[in-house]
Every structure is written in structure tokens, then in C-alpha cells.
Amino acid sequence: MKIDRIRVGESVIPLKRPFVTALRRVENLESIVVCVGSDTGLTGYGETAPTEAITGESREHILEGLVLLRQELAGKEMADFDGLIEQIKTLLPDHPNARSAMEIALYDLAAQDAGVPLVEYLGGEIVPLETGITISLGETDAMVEQARQAVADGFSSLKIKLGADPDEDIERVTAIHEALGDRVHLKLDANQGWRADEAIGFLQELGRRGIPTELIEQPLPRDDLAGLAEVRRHSAIPILVDESVFTLEDAVRVLEAEAADRINIKLDKCGGISEALAIADLCTERGVKCMMGCMLEGAVSVGAAAHVAAARPETITMIDLDAPLLCAEKPVEGGVVFGVPDIVIPRRAGLGIERIEGIHWIKESN
Numbered sequence: 001m002k003i004d005r006i007r008v009g010e011s012v013i014p015l016k017r018p019f020v021t022a023l024r025r026v027e028n029l030e031s032i033v034v035c036v037g038s039d040t041g042l043t044g045y046g047e048t049a050p051t052e053a054i055t056g057e058s059r060e061h062i063l064e065g066l067v068l069l070r071q072e073l074a075g076k077e078m079a080d081f082d083g084l085i086e087q088i089k090t091l092l093p094d095h096p097n098a099r100s101a102m103e104i105a106l107y108d109l110a111a112q113d114a115g116v117p118l119v120e121y122l123g124g125e126i127v128p129l130e131t132g133i134t135i136s137l138g139e140t141d142a143m144v145e146q147a148r149q150a151v152a153d154g155f156s157s158l159k160i161k162l163g164a165d166p167d168e169d170i171e172r173v174t175a176i177h178e179a180l181g182d183r184v185h186l187k188l189d190a191n192q193g194w195r196a197d198e199a200i201g202f203l204q205e206l207g208r209r210g211i212p213t214e215l216i217e218q219p220l221p222r223d224d225l226a227g228l229a230e231v232r233r234h235s236a237i238p239i240l241v242d243e244s245v246f247t248l249e250d251a252v253r254v255l256e257a258e259a260a261d262r263i264n265i266k267l268d269k270c271g272g273i274s275e276a277l278a279i280a281d282l283c284t285e286r287g288v289k290c291m292m293g294c295m296l297e298g299a300v301s302v303g304a305a306a307h308v309a310a311a312r313p314e315t316i317t318m319i320d321l322d323a324p325l326l327c328a329e330k331p332v333e334g335g336v337v338f339g340v341p342d343i344v345i346p347r348r349a350g351l352g353i354e355r356i357e358g359i360h361w362i363k364e365s366n
């Protein structure tokens, strides 16, 4: 099977409500889509979303990378799949988003060619997955209201965005806990917002107030591994790193510095499925559990992340794939179904996507 035509396009999907973290506020999901056709009539879909504040890759940078791949990969033989993946890494070392989109499309195509769901192509099987949901950073009352609504909708795992001010943050968490009680599992994400002494003070206060918490995510700036290790030594709850780990190399460094108990893997950070599997496999070796997360991405790339999570269920034990649920529109037909809170992988080959509406295709003369 050969790669035939590659198309690159984009779409803007409005969110149900603005998404707010310590780093940014957004009202739409910007999706960049790649569509890889084969000479056998199959179509593989891939996707990424520009999150420049985190990955450093702008929309223009991603499109430029994908247009280059469009030229370089057209006509290539899919039989040398590992070679293709290596070639993408060599061509675009500084384009994790673009690489991820193209990898997803190629994996989708390869799994379709093999006639199995992507999860099976990756060595796993379809398993039930349940996602938590994110509560945006904001005024305490608004966050309590959002959290109440999420629980009423059927979620039992909430990720609370923090990181504005540790004293205000403790009040936010306390108010949410008082409103919901112990039956709801809270994960806290400070998005690099604190210093080590602030994080330690926060965790001590959380303990004093007896608020059950599953984990604290990225309390300190990404490069402060010594600080993270110090917070970890003082913490009764697991430290999950997100921004500190983009690549396999980062994961090795963080684990060697004993800076985290858990790692949040995201396709857009690490550059795609191959690197995500490499991080998960390292963590399996080291006995470290992972979360499968996502940026504000659409149902294609988050669907691919669900397949990856299902392919490594012993290690990827936490699922935080809520972005498609935050969208006010659903442009993808077929593929993974994002319910509340269940994620259902269809028993169809590849990602199982039928088509995507509303894409503005980039002209091929570019």
C-alpha cells in the first residue's frame, strides 16, 4: 500500500463555555486536520491543535510542517512503517504538533489496512474507559457551580484548575469539597502556578482540612525538578507532572530526579503515538502510572489518545480526555464516542472515522 494524496486543512469549533487555566483563556477549539489517502482507497485521519502557550508551536508553524510532510511523504510505501515514522521525526524535530497529526493519520491508515481497531494494532484490546472532566479556573462560586453541574451530569472525577494564588486556591478546593462531599474524586492542576514553598504550604493546609485529593498536577514550573522533588518529599498525595514531560527524554530526566509519582502523556506534547507508547513503556518498566491527557483538541486526536490509553491499560490508569465534550458542535462522524463519562471505542478498523465536516482545506499549490 502506498500513500497517495495528503490533504491538510483546519476548522474552528466553538466551545460550550470559555476554557480558562493559569496560562490562557480560549473560546474556540482550533483544529488542524490531516487526511492521508492510500492507493488502495483508504483514508487515514489525523489532527492536532495549536497550543502555543504550552508546546510553542503556532498554527502557522504546524501548517508549515504539515505542508512539508505532504510533499515528502506522498508516494511513499506504507510497508516500511517504522521508517516512515523515523522520517517524520528527522524532517520535523521541532514540530511536535505537526508530527502528532501526521502520525495519527498514518497509524489510522495502517490499522485500517490490517483490518483492526487502532488499539489492537497497538497490541491491546478495546476496554471500557471513563474520563474525568476539567473545571476551569475562575471565581470560587462559578467553579463550585461548574463542579456541581459536572457531578449532576454524571462525572465522578473532576480536575480542578488552580494556580492563581495558593491562598485563594485552598478556598476554591475547600468550597468545592464542601459542596460535593467525599464521593467525588478531586484532582488538582496548578499548571506551574506556584513556588515550592507555596505548594508545600498548600498541601499541608489541604491535609489539615482533611480534603481527600487524588493527586496534584504540575504545582511548579516545568524545569524546577529539584523543587518538584522537594514538594514530592513533603506530599502525602502523588505528584503528577504534565508540562515537565513532553518527550521520552524528559520522562527519563524527571524519574531520575525523583520529581514525580505519575506522568501525564499527551500526543500533542510528545509528538505522537510512537513517543507516547515509548513513554508508557518506560513507565511500565519503572512501575510508574500515567494519565492520558489532551490539549483542547478535537475528537480525532483525542480519539487516537483513547486508543493509546486502551492499548496500555496497566500503566495508563487515569483518563483525562474531556476536550470533545467541551465543544458545542460535533464535526466528526464515526470514531470514538465521547459520552459522560464513558469513552467508547468502536469495533471498526483504525479510528473508525467516516468523515469530518467543516474543514477549510489548504491549497495544494502551497
Ligand SMILES: [Mg+2]
Binding pocket: 189, 191, 217, 218, 242, 243, 264
Ligand atoms: Mg495539566
